Amino acid sequence: MRKWWRGLAPAVVVLLAALAVAGLRPATEHGQGRPQLRFGPGGVFRVALFADLHYGEDAWTDWGPAQDAASDRVMAAVLDAENPDFVVYLGDLVTANNLPIPNASLYWDRAISASRSRGVPWATVFGNHDDMPFEWPPEWFSPNGVPPLRCPPPTMSTPDSGCSFRGTPRIDLMAAEVGANRLSYSSSGPRELWPGVSNYVLQVLSRRRTRGSDDHDPALLMYFLDSGGGSYTEVVSSTQVKWFHSQSQFLNPNGRIPELIFWHIPSTAYVKVAPKAKSEIRKPCVGSINKEEVAPQAAEWGMMDALAKRPSVKAVFVGHNHGLDWCCPYEELWLCFARHTGYGGYGDWPRGARIIQVTEEPFSAVSWIRMENGSRHSDVTLSS
């Protein structure tokens, strides 16, 4: 097993010395390797959200590999159309409960290769399907038996792991991603937040130099949280809420820097603002599909209150519900679903990706959905 502290991403410039003085722990273990994220020419930073790719389903059939190839094409189409500065993989990159191999990182790597091959940096958060043991199809115990599986050959060190069926833990998935990819801005968060792992903050620097300095101030903060599921409860914990408090107080004490939030499973606040299930989406909500009920986290331990109290927080983005793609206002911020991007996972709605575009000066955050076929819809202004 990999040492968990190896290969952690140098994701955030946080002043370690200042943290030590403040008695705070940094949001991420970080190093010096990755260049800082910055707003692009024109003061724009564009993010593509790839949600619910669900790679690796039914690898022993024809349709499983075929749908993975289709997911490759969706991401390629969106990246070609939007040319984003950054990609957020919003959980459920793989369907680990359908993976009879010992290392789901093989499929995880395929998901992130869409960004890597174009040189686009990215970050990942975990969904409820990324860290799950294999669920044996009940029909494999029937007279039909087990289909021929394509398993890696057992090795001396793992003689019974040709098909191990045990799933790949979050910490291993993250270590494999971060260790092998210079463009990955993902990170294993502080150990005190385990079993949640994808808890970290990224900052995007201003295009302009700080007056009287060669430095660039941060102009956007992106918080990534692990909303659980799979190997543990679907929840943002009370400990994560405390962590968010201390991070946001440290990085953005006066709320000057706009903040965006990313996790996988909608909080119960989404249920409160949701359009009536399966009915038309009406203003102030904006979106194109409303085909199911919100499937929220198991509990709410204060994260939404923490966010609602900060005017600097502009929006929360989640995946999980493949049949929802709306944004609705909640107090002073927006709650948005991404758009089901992968051909894996339930639902036959056309695939696409939510795009977020943040402009530095004057500040604005807008969003829309780019479809696989090139069309664009559901434009919404989140802040201006």
Next chain:
Amino acid sequence: MRKWWRGLAPAVVVLLAALAVAGLRPATEHGQGRPQLRFGPGGVFRVALFADLHYGEDAWTDWGPAQDAASDRVMAAVLDAENPDFVVYLGDLVTANNLPIPNASLYWDRAISASRSRGVPWATVFGNHDDMPFEWPPEWFSPNGVPPLRCPPPTMSTPDSGCSFRGTPRIDLMAAEVGANRLSYSSSGPRELWPGVSNYVLQVLSRRRTRGSDDHDPALLMYFLDSGGGSYTEVVSSTQVKWFHSQSQFLNPNGRIPELIFWHIPSTAYVKVAPKAKSEIRKPCVGSINKEEVAPQAAEWGMMDALAKRPSVKAVFVGHNHGLDWCCPYEELWLCFARHTGYGGYGDWPRGARIIQVTEEPFSAVSWIRMENGSRHSDVTLSS
């Protein structure tokens, strides 16, 4: 990880050469180390069934360790009262989904130490709770947080495994038991029956020598099957049924040798013969508690038909339902529940153990339940 083929128990004397000729695979990988099981003086072979011990619950509290100590006392009382020739651990030895340690074998070992310390040989089958990952208590994500856990310190080779929460696979549990215990007659069954592991046959030799020979013929066959659950479906598979066919045809082609069957989860046939839920147990059924509905396997792939067609099969013994302890006839054999033995697991009914006593000549198989307090009840004749 241990090599899976190491330490497999020499459980059954099966003629390897004959098997090769017959094109059959032996029921177990076996060696020469264990003495043959034999009927005792008087031609009697007495078996105690320890069912649903559920060791290892809530180790971070006082009540968890206290109930484990109580389970120790139940087994000691039964062993003192009955002095059995053999013990069958009928699954759910541990509650692995409540074990925040990397190796449930520590608790598994405590379960079998009751027999080991008295020099009584034993066999184990898996229940649905033995091979499960840790289930995070949802309240650990609340402001109460995670209680102080007693985890083994991380090591260089497993730096993150102080509390690993991943569960211990069947194959590792079995390898640890068999490798370390000369009195264990358990075995990892043929690989083609995986994910089921506890599939093997034991034979008990006659007290008397075969006429004109120094050999002793087998006088009883005990079949152990893995009825699944935990890391996979709760089921006896079609492949296991085929394996039983070939084993029974090979070991007992003319049905001369009486046969008993042991697994953890009742088959759907138990539902058919069950007394009306929560009502009195009436003849022909025999037992003392009938406090819940049978919780059967997910499917029936032919095992019960295979058993019912063999007059040599006298009875099936299962655990799983803590609130049931009856035996009921099903076609020409008996379907019996054990008695909840452990203080772990649901239910407050007094603890005890089902005893099976087989007499060689004239053949009879009788059973009763011995309680922790020394009382005996529910005597039933299974075959005579």
